[in-house]
Amino acid sequence: MPIRSLLTGLLWTACLACAAAAPRAEYKIVTATKTGTYIQIGQDLAKWVAGPADIGLEALDSKGSAENVQRLRYEPGVKLALVQSDVYQAFLDEAKAGNADAGDIIRPLRLIMPLYDEEIYFIVRADSPLNSIHDIKNKKIAVGPLGSGTALTSRTLYQLMFGEPLPPANTQYLSNEESLARLTVDKSIDVAIIVAGQPAKLFTDMKAEARNYIKILKLDEAAPETARAKKAYFPAVIRSASYSTWLKDDVPTLTVKAYLVTYDYGLQSTVGNLMRFADSLCANFDKLQANGHPKWKQVRLELPPLNQGWRYYPPMEKRLRACIAQRAPFGAPTAAQSSRTCTEQELVLGICKR
Template sequence: MKRVLWKISTLFAIFALPLSVAHAADPGKTNYVSIIGGSSGGSWYLVAAGQANVIKKHVPGVDATAQPGGGAENIIRVAKKEVVFGMTMSDNAFFADKGAREYRKKYPEIRAIMGGHDNPMKLIVRTDSGINSVADLKGKKVGMGYPGSAQAITTADLMESMGLRPDQDFKAQWLTPKEVAEALQDGTIDAGFIYIADPTGLIIELASRTPIKFIPLDLGKALAGKPYWYKTKVPGGTYKGIDEDYVTQGANVILITHKDTDPELVYQVTKALFEHVDEVGETHPAGKEWNLQNATRGVTIPFHPGAERYLKEKGVR
């Protein structure tokens, strides 16, 4: 696991694009900010695009755009002030704060803005694969996630917790969710993880072309001693051929920023995103989960003062 995480962490730096932490816009000037999400076309990216649209529309003097990224890498980019806002997973934030797992140092400058949508893990195989359990993955090619992404980190951790080590007990393939779906369809991998919100067009399209099934995880082992993960489900009928509820591991997506980001800007952004959550949901159904009910779910790091102010006004904090 440590070797795999070291490989992943060495790739974080390749995405650096210097930017400064944003401040509230001066009258007559436009403040340009970015929200870094996940892989292009995935749920994170689409939700980030919805959030950017809301900010542009409802926060005067601010123009926002979405950027592709990866959950673990996003924390580092926000900490370096390369982007103003970023999405990450609850477990990534937990370990970044402690300087553990995939993080070789602590990132105490990261602050939470809000909790958002649930990310259920899906372990997918073709129905003709002969694979029926996690144990059957020994020696197989398994799509894990692309380097630096929340999926790559989580799937490596998850598999080790269930007794299988990447590149030792099975052949880890570091692919984007889109590449995982394509490789399953083409038969170039035996199994693949997709760790994004449901429903996702990637699995809908895959299931329409190739008979698939979801493999159950050993949740007793997977969740033991991991307060940042929880049991969740994909409702039966969400995807073709998956008629029963699929009970699986889940974690929450959260929006973060740097502690130095202007409190007034963060307050106005927080207010706009919560009060126009239906508009966020126009780009992906998961956007509707970024509501006050889920505002603190999975958040283990301190809230930014600007976000804290709004949440206190609403009685959430």
């Protein structure tokens, strides 16, 4: 056997051995609070999608969407994130307005696919005189932590409904659990706004006695504030069946869309892993709907047209579109920033530090 052929064969065998011994990719996905829906969605993706693709995926809790955008951009190992549509758009708007930090963060991010609508809960005390969502004007409101999608949603909704910003003096940035405690125990706030896909663990864990302490405000379709809110958000229903232990009747409300997001990766190994993830997502989608969180039943495996400035991640988009076609139809601050006062919007998005 010629020496060249022998060496080629040995090198080929060595390459196969190296490939076989290559360690499994270990990635992370940032979600939201431990009692929210996002973390369960992340765990479902780890079990039913990443696992079959031979990818380790750890679902990390977080403050929410605004923090997730930043962690996806900068935190090592974080390759995926769950992000609300209004938060993603807010970063794009800030970038378009000239905020360099927002541009650096959002421009390299790419969408994988839209997921489901998340319900917005407006919680008040059971004995509160408030009954409708548009009654919250000038009330003391807990809007979620800084860096959370809930905080951004709360501020955006208030601005849309009432044509003015949510007053800082009436705003408290608290976790969901802290919000409910302030609402019902020391009564230092009037309203707690919580964004979570139903059924959310925070509410499913409540006993029948909960109705003695809290209630959910209803969306009034006849109110002019509702018409203004519907420019960016959509009507939905919080079903009593989702919280049968304490919620007696369905409650009309508003929703915001959730998206699965990644980064515009170019490293060959990462691109290959994410392409396998996309193939597995399509191949195992029925298992997600059958075995995962009930919200998966509302997800459609499709890639609809996007708003201006929004882009899919091309390697995954190509694989998903090919797979979908084969399926049967179904359902750090800049110097300028450091010398001025941060706006409320920048504080919520975490792109301006005092």
